[in-house]
Amino acid sequence: MGHYAWVLEVRPGCEEEYKKAHDEIWPEMLETLKAAGIRNYSIFRLGLKLIGYFETDDLQKTIAYLKDDPVNKRWGEAMAPIMKLEGDPRTGFAYLLPLQWHMD
Numbered sequence: 001m002g003h004y005a006w007v008l009e010v011r012p013g014c015e016e017e018y019k020k021a022h023d024e025i026w027p028e029m030l031e032t033l034k035a036a037g038i039r040n041y042s043i044f045r046l047g048l049k050l051i052g053y054f055e056t057d058d059l060q061k062t063i064a065y066l067k068d069d070p071v072n073k074r075w076g077e078a079m080a081p082i083m084k085l086e087g088d089p090r091t092g093f094a095y096l097l098p099l100q101w102h103m104d
Contacts, residue, residue: 002059003102006052006094010045014082018045021079028071036065036072050083052094063093 010018022043033041041054056062066072076085088095 001055001057003099004054004056004059005097005099007097008050008052008086008094009084010048010050011082011084012048015045015048017082018050018079021082026071026075029075032066032069032071032075036062036069038062063091067092 037056037058038054039056041052043050043052045051079085086095087093
């Protein structure tokens, strides 16, 4: 199982809109994440900084699934006005943080 994290930002003034979107996350988006193999997914916020953490058994399969999924595309379009969505051009996915240490 792989452990992965990313860092993104909320646009200034959009903090409440970001929280509301995730408080009311689309059921089909949750199903998409599960179908992509993502589990134990959490997002933390400090000011405008977002830190996401998730687990998946096959990161490449997860990225490929999400890249072609229409629900994920719609979610990204809905989030674009309230988040700075910077992705890794090699993967089309968020830049992932290198794991430094993990305790089971």
